[in-house]
Amino acid sequence: METHNTRRPGEIVFNAALFGFSLFMFWQAYQISGFSALSSAGAFPMAMSAIMVITSAVVLIRSAGLASPGGGFAAFRKEVLxxxxxxxxxxxxxxxxxxxxxxxxxxxxxxxxxxxxxxxxxxxxxxxxxxxxxxxxxxxxxxxxxxxxxxxxxxxxxxxxxxxxxxxxxxx
Structure with a gap:
């Protein structure tokens, strides 16, 4: 497995957006029926979105710990846009x-x-x-x-x- 010491341009923004989207999906899943029982209609969507929240949080924390790639917006625009x-x-x-x-x-x-x-x-x-x-x-x-x-x-x-x-x- 290859390890990286620096993050890519836009990685923090993307990971933060993914984490925010995961939280939103968890909230939407909770709105289906709350957490009343394991067999409720919202249980499976809540479980899947909880996995999304946890994994996206881990990825966000890991990428935040990496060194900045430098280059600012120019590097971001070149690589991402x-x-x-x-x-x-x-x-x-x-x-x-x-x-x-x-x-x-x-x-x-x-x-x-x-x-x-x-x-x-x-x-x-x-x-x-x-x-x-x-x-x-x-x-x-x-x-x-x-x-x-x-x-x-x-x-x-x-x-x-x-x-x-x-x-x-x-x-x-």
Whole structure:
């Protein structure tokens, strides 16, 4: 087993957040039915979240005892938040904000287009092809096969599907 003398950038913050999340989960598990009996509905979630609290506390204490890595925010940003993570976080934020207003088809297409374009380093032909094929595949599987209702937005999806159905159904 390899031992480390210094912690990684952001390790304390991450471990503290994990400990806080574990405490929150323990509280939520307790809210199910308290600790009235070992066979109560909340007993198993409480046991699992108690294990999370204990192990995350141990990890937090151990990492607090290690030497600081130095480098400050620059080291943290380089190792924990590289440009690709920041860019994709912005893409996801934009997607979640525009999903309801633009609808699933357009918002998802734009998200895929920009994401693939960013990853492909600007090769637009392949990017466009991958985005179209992906969105058509996802749409066919989820909307047509599984009949999942997706946010419609500005593209009149129901009217288009009805027109296609009328065309193939032979309605006059």
């Amino acid at each position: 590289p440009p690709a993570v920041l860019v994709f976080s912005l893409f996801i934020l934009a997607y979640s904000v525009t999903l309801k207003s633009l609808g699933f088809l357009l918002a998802s297409f734009l998200f895929l287009l920009f994401s693939i374009w960013y990853l492909e380093r600007g090769r637009i032909g392949r990017t466009l092809l991958l985005a179209v094929v992906s969105i058509v595949g996802v749409y066919v599987i989820f909307r047509l096969v599984f009949q999942v209702v997706l946010p419609e937005g500005i593209i009149p999806e129901r009217a288009i599907l009805a027109a296609i159905g009328d065309f193939f159904g032979g309605s006059n």
